[in-house]
Amino acid sequence: MNVRRLIPAAALAGAVALGATALTACSGASAAGGNTDGRLAVTASFYPMQFLAERIGKEHVAVTTLTKPGVEPHDLEITPKQTGRLGESDVILYLKTLQPAVDKAVAQSGVKNVVDAGTLTALEAHAASGHDDHDHAAGDHAAEGEEHDHGGAGKDPHVWLDPAKYAEIAKGVGAALGKADPAHAADYEKNTATLVTELGSLDTEFKDGLKNTASKTFITTHAAFGYLAERYGLDQEGISGIDPESEPSPARMKDLQGVAAKDKVTTVFFETPAGDKTAKALATDTGLKTDVLDPLEGITDKSQGADYFEVMRSNLKNLQKALGAK
Missing domain, CATH: 3.40.50.1980 (Nitrogenase molybdenum iron protein domain)
Known part of the structure; x- marks a missing residue:
């Protein structure tokens, strides 16, 4: 025999409320x-x-x-x-x-x-060249996109x-x-x-590690290191500006050869995600070495580390070696 039991309204309301509370707590x-x-x-x-x-x-x-x-x-x-x-x-x-x-x-x-994220810290403008005293042909930077201009x-x-x-x-x-x-x-x-x-x-490691170096200038295919250079008293010289795939002008390549000789540059950096053809070409022309400086826009199996901290420490090690850290 089926027996139907009536649940008091107050009890039913309490059960519904309890269930709703539990659901809210679980779902967050x-x-x-x-x-x-x-x-x-x-x-x-x-x-x-x-x-x-x-x-x-x-x-x-x-x-x-x-x-x-x-x-x-x-x-x-x-x-x-x-x-x-x-x-x-x-x-x-x-x-x-x-x-x-x-x-x-x-x-x-x-x-x-x-x-x-751009509203959480102060953004700044950085040129591909960290030197103000280098002579550039008029319009070179604008033509090559060496100034960062997003939107x-x-x-x-x-x-x-x-x-x-x-x-x-x-x-x-x-x-x-x-x-x-x-x-x-x-x-x-x-x-x-x-x-x-x-x-x-990590900031302290970079400050201490780059405090005393034989050179303060580094050349890289991608001008992504303006903040890093400014923070630690270095000069960034970008080959291709913001776009690592773009081809630099002959005038820019000649200018960089002069920078390398003047500032005792030993290494041309390329980034892991992009090709190193341009970096190797400049290195060959100037007799310099090549190495990796990763802009950390992504982690792949070719990255020199599994996460942000590991890759940044690899970048520091590579910079110390290239700049002759003491």
Whole structure:
């Protein structure tokens, strides 16, 4: 015999409320993003943003990146499907003007928690040449794209290569994650503090390691190291400006040969993701060595390290060797 039992209204209401509370506790702040595992859905535009999200968010976040390993961030194209998925994010971390396709997709995403890393620290303009006393033919730099000009802003976006500025961005990212996911704000704050301390130690390593060198000038295919050079008292000489794939003019190559002789340059650097044909050509013409200086726009199996810290320390070691650190 079937027996139907009536549940008092008050008890039923309490059960519903309890169930709703449990559901909210399990889903957390990422419920709006539709995550079944309860983690905050974070989309990073490229590796430096991905690294911060993973180190600060740890087990509380599910991080995806728009720029896959080996893809040149500047040339990234985004499909309509990717743009649609971007809209499911709880938080988006990107660096405005670095990747025009990402800027457009972010604007169309409708996501509430959007963090532009460029607003978390002061961006500056850097030329491909760190020397003011070199004679250049009029219009050379403009023709070769040697001034960083992203979206007309004229600011150099490569702030992550300066550990001190990267630490400032880390603090902003930590605060943003805490705002999006208040339940784990204390963890984000703790993880941010740990990361900022590590970045401070890295900054000290660079200062000490590059304090006394035989030369202060380094030549690189990609003029991405303006912040690093400024922070540690070095002079960057970029071969191809912002685009590592572009071909420098004969006048620029001749100018760099003069720089190498004058400033006792021993090495021409190329970056891991790009080819080293231009660097080797200049090295051959000047009798210089070649080595890697990685702009850390992505990590691949060819990178000299598995993460940001390892690659940055490899960069430091290579700079010390090339500049004759004492």
